[in-house]
Amino acid sequence: MKTQRRVSAAVVALLLGGAGIATSASPALAAETTYKVKCVPPAGGGDPVEGETTAKVTAPASAKVGDEVDVVWETVKPASNNTDLMDIPKDAVQPTGWIALSGGMGELKVVGEKKNPPIAKKAPMVMSAMKGKLKLTKAGKITLTPGKYDVAVSFSFGTFVTKCAPQGNVAAGATIDVSAGSGNGGTTNGGATNGGTTNGGTNNGGTTAGSGGQTDFPGKAVEVAFDCGPVVPGGIKTPVTINAKKKGGGYDLTVKTAKGAMAAPMALPAGALKPSMNVKLGGADTGAVKVSGPANAEPIPDKAPVSLSDMTGTYTPGKTGKVTLSPDQLTIDVTMAPGAAPINVPCKATSSGVSLELDTTAQQGGSGSPSSTGNTSAGASSGNLAETGAEDEGGIKALALIAGTVVLLGGAVFTFTPWRRLRGTR
Known part of the structure; x- marks a missing residue:
């Protein structure tokens, strides 16, 4: 049963980290941060696993109130390699992440494309950069800190979602210096990019x-x-x-x-x-x-x-x-x-x-x-x-x-x- 449990876990317990690239009116700045995560596979997918990932968040160095800027979260170092039990097919992995914003602005949802090369057994995990657009609503310095993320992996027999959350403190990934401008205020928009959500492969509901x-x-x-x-x-x-x-x-x-x-x-x-x-x-x-x-x-x-x-x-x-x-x-x-x-x-x-x-x-x-x-x-x-x-x-x-x-x-x-x-x- 231990071997079979590892097979199921191999399908779903993919320990990943994230970050990306971005563009804006001002030069983009990127910062890397390394933190521990705990990843919980769907029901029947094995026990939770802890690992360490390095993420890079890219955002413009400066902008004005009312601007909508691009933010990207990309993986520099995954939390683990693929297991030695199962290959992951091409274009099967889709990540979704949430970036915490300072100043009471909540969080920004970023979504990656379902795009990856075939991932062989024991090979490093690969997932696309997660992207989103952030509407700036007030002046000041806004820090962007990578937080929880989901990883959906699709096979011919279903899609499985592993949920990962930070363990302990996480350093900020990027900072935007927002100046007062003539633009209209607004709200923070989360994840307006393609990708959307995926179905989780859980034992409940259907x-x-x-x-x-x-x-x-x-x-x-x-x-x-x-x-x-x-x-x-x-x-x-x-x-x-x-x-x-x-x-x-x-x-x-x-x-x-x-x-x-x-x-x-x-x-x-x-x-x-x-x-x-x-x-x-x-x-x-x-x-x-x-x-x-x-x-x-x-x-x-x-x-x-x-x-x-x-x-x-x-x-x-x-x-x-x-x-x-x-x-x-x-x-x-x-x-x-x-x-x-x-x-x-x-x-x-x-x-x-x-x-x-x-x-x-x-x-x-x-x-x-x-x-x-x-x-x-x-x-x-x-x-x-x-x-x-x-x-x-x-x-x-x-x-x-x-x-x-x-x-x-x-x-x-x-x-x-x-x-x-x-x-x-x-």
Whole structure:
């Protein structure tokens, strides 16, 4: 579990610092400041981590009351490197920061572009400069001090936001000498630049789908822990996202898990891995919706990225009201040889969360389908593999070929039971 927790933390606990460049009517001045921060990942993303970052804030040396000046916060030294567990893709990191202003002027929000090179494991973190415009409302010296900041990291399976806050005192990053001018006073504007806000990947809430002609309803990624019994020691932990598309009175569901987060330790044949899942209904409706995905169409080479396919299904509402959708039991059928009976691996969700909320209207004959209990031919029973007959001997022999090996699925670790142990349970 420690390794899996590190995988989740690798996705979200990115310890960064900030600063930038700026222009104005007068020459811009920049000052660096180094301070400690504590970064808290979203729910399920691991423990808070403390680090030290160096930020550079750039602003004009002087200006007049009524001027609107550019302020930039840029990273000189990140609080940490990327972990050794996961590469961060290109243009996936977007920072947002808040600069404290002296003289009772509050704070200025600055936003960076979602623009970064690919960040390899153990490589220094890279994030864009955060920019904002400050409307000067009174004369005097105004200091600008970098403060808290958020870092949003987007993957194919969701966006995760880590929140970082200063620990202890922070020195000012820049000072603007504001003289009385003829310009009109105003208020401080925060973060009028592009970028906006991003969705956090937390386990709470989920996205609410409204009415009024909307057809596509994207969900939020939630961290889910699966207990697969002794077949998969340590279980599986991976982000899961449930998306819906309205079709008539029902919804087509698509469930996504982590994509290519790990490398396969051995070659896997085409058709080896076929996933399915129960989507649990809550709120106004009850039951579950079964979704399933195709097996891998191509062989997976040794050490190549391994992913579970997207799983799809249809939900027809049985009740009117707000209905929540949460990831529940995951089942993986493993077939290691053509014609062999699949080995059914049921994995119970021990922790989950709401990924999506829909405003539904009851349909005739609609309701959640019963939860899937999985194939009983080779399921888990009382902590051991179930009794099997001669007809699935080929599947058992195929499983023996990978006895003791590890198959990595997204953020998951699959360790199959050795053949001698299987024989002992028959």
